[in-house]
Amino acid sequence: MSHVNPVVAAAPPFDANPAFWTATLIFIIAYVIIVSERIHKTVVAICGAALMLLFKVLDQHEAFHVEEFGVDWNVIFLLIGMMIIINLIRPTGFFEYIAIKSAKAGRGEPLRIMVIFALVTAVLSALLDNVTTVLLVAPVTLFIADALDVDPVPYLIMEALASNIGGTATLIGDPPNIMIASKAKLTFMDFIIHLTPAVVIMMAVLVVVIKLVFGRRLRTRPELRQRVLAMDEKAAITDPKLLKKSLFVLALVLAGFVFHGPLHYEPATVALFGAGLLLLLSGTKEPHKVLADIEWTTLFFFIGLFIIIGGVVKVGLIKWMALQMLALTQGNLFGTSMLLLWFSAFASAIIDNIPYVATMNPLVIDMAGSLWPEKTGLALLQHPDLMPLWWSLALGACLGGNGTPIGASANVIVVGMSERAGKKISFMRFVAYGLPIMLLTVFIAMIYIWLRYYLF
Amino acid sequence: MKVKDIMVPITEHLAPEDTLRQAVLTMRSAKRWHGLGVKGMVVLDDRGELVGILAIKDILRATIPVYLDLKISRFSWDGMLEEMARRVACKKVKEFMSREVVTVDDEASLMACTDLLIQKNLQRLPVVNQEGKVVGIVYIRDVYNVISQIFVDQPECPM
Numbered sequence: 001m002s003h004v005n006p007v008v009a010a011a012p013p014f015d016a017n018p019a020f021w022t023a024t025l026i027f028i029i030a031y032v033i034i035v036s037e038r039i040h041k042t043v044v045a046i047c048g049a050a051l052m053l054l055f056k057v058l059d060q061h062e063a064f065h066v067e068e069f070g071v072d073w074n075v076i077f078l079l080i081g082m083m084i085i086i087n088l089i090r091p092t093g094f095f096e097y098i099a100i101k102s103a104k105a106g107r108g109e110p111l112r113i114m115v116i117f118a119l120v121t122a123v124l125s126a127l128l129d130n131v132t133t134v135l136l137v138a139p140v141t142l143f144i145a146d147a148l149d150v151d152p153v154p155y156l157i158m159e160a161l162a163s164n165i166g167g168t169a170t171l172i173g174d175p176p177n178i179m180i181a182s183k184a185k186l187t188f189m190d191f192i193i194h195l196t197p198a199v200v201i202m203m204a205v206l207v208v209v210i211k212l213v214f215g216r217r218l219r220t221r222p223e224l225r226q227r228v229l230a231m232d233e234k235a236a237i238t239d240p241k242l243l244k245k246s247l248f249v250l251a252l253v254l255a256g257f258v259f260h261g262p263l264h265y266e267p268a269t270v271a272l273f274g275a276g277l278l279l280l281l282s283g284t285k286e287p288h289k290v291l292a293d294i295e296w297t298t299l300f301f302f303i304g305l306f307i308i309i310g311g312v313v314k315v316g317l318i319k320w321m322a323l324q325m326l327a328l329t330q331g332n333l334f335g336t337s338m339l340l341l342w343f344s345a346f347a348s349a350i351i352d353n354i355p356y357v358a359t360m361n362p363l364v365i366d367m368a369g370s371l372w373p374e375k376t377g378l379a380l381l382q383h384p385d386l387m388p389l390w391w392s393l394a395l396g397a398c399l400g401g402n403g404t405p406i407g408a409s410a411n412v413i414v415v416g417m418s419e420r421a422g423k424k425i426s427f428m429r430f431v432a433y434g435l436p437i438m439l440l441t442v443f444i445a446m447i448y449i450w451l452r453y454y455l456f
Numbered sequence: 457m458k459v460k461d462i463m464v465p466i467t468e469h470l471a472p473e474d475t476l477r478q479a480v481l482t483m484r485s486a487k488r489w490h491g492l493g494v495k496g497m498v499v500l501d502d503r504g505e506l507v508g509i510l511a512i513k514d515i516l517r518a519t520i521p522v523y524l525d526l527k528i529s530r531f532s533w534d535g536m537l538e539e540m541a542r543r544v545a546c547k548k549v550k551e552f553m554s555r556e557v558v559t560v561d562d563e564a565s566l567m568a569c570t571d572l573l574i575q576k577n578l579q580r581l582p583v584v585n586q587e588g589k590v591v592g593i594v595y596i597r598d599v600y601n602v603i604s605q606i607f608v609d610q611p612e613c614p615m
Binding site: 093096100138139140142143146147227228231232235236238340420421422 | 521522523524527528530531532533537541
């Protein structure tokens with residue numbers, strides 16, 4: 001109760017003018033259509049953004065150039081940079097090399113392979129985006145499962161779960177983290193220091209769970225193991241020259257992320273530099289092909305969403321929601337943190353965590369603004385009492401994706417690929433694995449936050 | 457000559473619900489004049505409507521798992537094709553047939569028919585009549601035979 005602030009009780013929630021209702025209506029209708037999936041989410045986001053401008057909730061300058069109300073270009077260009085780098089590395093066969101090598105490291109034993117694939121997926125997801133990771137790992141998984149004559153479904157589900165857990169560990173691992181980092185001006189190392197330890201614990205627990213659940217069930221025959229052991233992973237490397245250049249640039253980019261804070265570079269600067277350098281080194285004569293493979297639909301979804309959120313931030317809806325949340329926990333920040341963690345987890349299990357975090361980011365900032373009205377800039381965004389809230393939001397939004405097959409893009413991809421391979425994963429079969437793991441990891445996150453930020 | 461003059465009238469066809477195993481048996485038994493089984497057959501539904509065509513390439517494709525690409529297939533083990541073939545033997549024709557079938561009118565000219573075969577990179581063309589019913593098939597080989605006969609019938613080319 002020590003954090004109760006007079007602002008919470010006193011402030012008039014919002015100016016209920018026409019602009020407020022226009023913006024709120026556009027926001028609600030857009031979100032309802034996005035959740036219903038009747039129209040493609042990117043189309044909805046672009047139309048919603050256009051309406052915010054058309055009805056003059058925002059003017060174009062605010063939408064394009066004002067950090068508080070408009071497009072977060074740091075997020076957009078960080079994603080563009082990383083997508084270009086990954087698009088150039090993919091054809092080298094590097095990821096297939098890692099996957100085959102992992103299967104051999106598992107000595108062709110089904111259980112060991114499941115554990116190693118889960119760990120490799122988690123690490124790759126922390127460094128690349130989750131969708132790319134599962135797109136690369138899932139086909140090899142189906143192949144190895146056929147070689148060993150085992151059911152690929154548990155492997156694929158475990159990989160999707162590991163991908164979402166691993167992605168939580170770093171700034172670049174999962175879009176919610178990229179968005180939170182940009183809003184709160186957090187660095188790559190902040191995420192390594194605060195989230196990676198929690199993720200390491202979660203992955204250790206996941207490995208134990210895999211061993212307990214599948215230890216007895218996964219069996220293969222010695223002659224089938226021989227098939228895996230006979231594979232020569234070096235055959236995967238199609239372009240060793242480009243691979244060397246790619247790994248050099250990747251190492252440079254990772255070093256850039258580690259030091260971007262002290263060197264005062266934004267993460268997007270690092271990613272764009274890496275993308276430019278690798279485009280140059282690859283000697284590509286067809287940059288249009290590399291650029292065409294950027295996931296423009298995702299990027300435009302972000303762009304539209306940022307403008308829609310900008311509209312409801314400007315009219316005060318988000319501030320009103322922030323005050324409601326503070327009133328609910330009576331200004332107790334530990335309570336707010338726990339509420340944020342669990343609410344985010346369940347929200348992300350059901351809806352896309354990108355629009356969710358896009359909404360919650362300004363909400364957390366408005367909450368901070370009403371708690372510490374005298375503070376501004378970094379002193380406000382990274383107020384020591386606010387930091388656990390950012391980590392709760394990140395952990396909840398990323399880990400919640402594991403709850404259902406539609407909770408995260410990685411899940412959707414795995415389920416789709418499995419179905420095309422003739423192994424349909426029903427909604428409930430995914431939930432049977434995903435929900436317990438989600439509850440377990442969010443529970444670990446809860447203990448972690450409590451111990452690290454509130455107990456000591 | 458017109459298409460209907462060189463087409464082979466339809467005697468046998470596949471059904472969408474046939475298994476691939478039944479399909480290859482039908483295709484093997486339907487021998488052509490050169491004594492070999494046909495390499496593609498139309499798929500008609502129970503009302504006789506054309507719904508697809510199944511060629512040997514479709515059967516080859518059926519054995520390739522969806523997850524395979526050129527980067528992964530180089531790791532495949534000895535005996536994998538045989539394993540996959542056993543796995544799909546009892547799958548339905550409708551899962552693997554080509555659904556977008558290019559057809560040719562029975563009154564069409566041989567020139568139009570030849571152009572179609574080459575432009576669309578086809579081996580055979582189902583022939584449909586005025587009512588839209590499939591009445592025959594034109595094989596690339598039969599068009600070639602018309603052309604080669606013309607070549608041979610000509611006096612020797614001046615050197």
